[in-house]
Amino acid sequence: MTQLILIRHGQSQWNLENRFTGFHDIGLTEKGVAEAIKAAELIKAEGIMLDVGFTSFQKRAIKTLWLTLEGIDQMYIPVTKNWLLNERHYGALTGLNKQETRDKHGDEQVHIWRRSFDVPPPQIDETSEFHPSKDPKYKHIAPELLPTGESLKMTCERVLPYFNDQIVPHLKAGSNVMISAHGNSLRAILKSIFDVPDDKIPGFEFPTGNPLLIDMKPGTLDITSARYMDESRAKELPDVANV
Known part of the structure; x- marks a missing residue:
């Protein structure tokens, strides 16, 4: 049996403040740290041994992975960071309070921006402090590749080639994999x-800091079971149709 653990980072400061975060590199709250530590306890209790880890370029996901690996005493495993696993870019909405944005643009429009599959938010202006070109962690990436406002569809088009090329081969080889990322990249x-x-797909939620454990048949991506390890904070999952 091959095991894949997907974990959304613990609560971030902008999660707490109900702000659109996206590519902005905000840290964990004390609650977010505690969620990552609790995730480690859940994984350790089941005796899961990981072979490799993946995360984004964003510190809320990186720190969640660090804290989890420290808690299970498996910090030695190889870890790869890649910006392609970053959160969806929320464009000009970045930094805005979600309720204030609803008050200004209406519930229906904000719902479309947040929960449609293929409607992107307004693009971020190049002069904005939140434009990715102003962040030194992306200086080696061609500017035309950096998103400035993504729909979930566009996020899938960014994330999935990386997942298929770099992560799936580990799973098919029988490695146990952990991915610490974000609500939309995990979607x-x-x-x-x-x-x-x-x-x-827009309707499926990832609770912060709650590991999703997915068991797969060896040598395949055929799922035999899937569950959130903290049952008290579990969210709905798709049917396991490929058993």
Whole structure:
């Protein structure tokens, strides 16, 4: 049996403040740190041994992975960071309070921006302090590749080639893999491995800091079971249709 653990980072400061975060590199709250430590306890209790880890370029996901690996005493495993696993870029919405944005633009429009599959938010202006070109961690990436406002569809188009090329081979080789990432980059992976239709995937939520344990048949991506390890904070999962 091959095991894949997907974990959304613990609560961030902008999660707490109800702000659109996206590519902005905000840290964990004390609660977020505690969620990552609790995730480690859950994984350790089941005796899961990991072979490799993956995360984004964003410190909320990186620190969640660090804290989890420290808690299970497996900090020695190889870890790869790649910006392609970053959160969806929320464009000009970055930094805005979600409720204030609803008050200004209306609930329906904000719902479309947040929960449609293929409608992107307004693009971020190049002069904005939140434009990715102003962040030194992306200086080696061609500017035309950096997103300035993504729909979930666009996020999938960024995340899934990396997942298929760099992570799937580990799974098919029988390695146990942990991916610490973000709500929308993990939605992209969930959509792929569970074959979720476009119109259904926006409805699946990843609770912060709660490991999703997915068991697969050896040498394949065929899922035999999937569950959130903290049952008290579990969210709905797609049906396991490929058992």
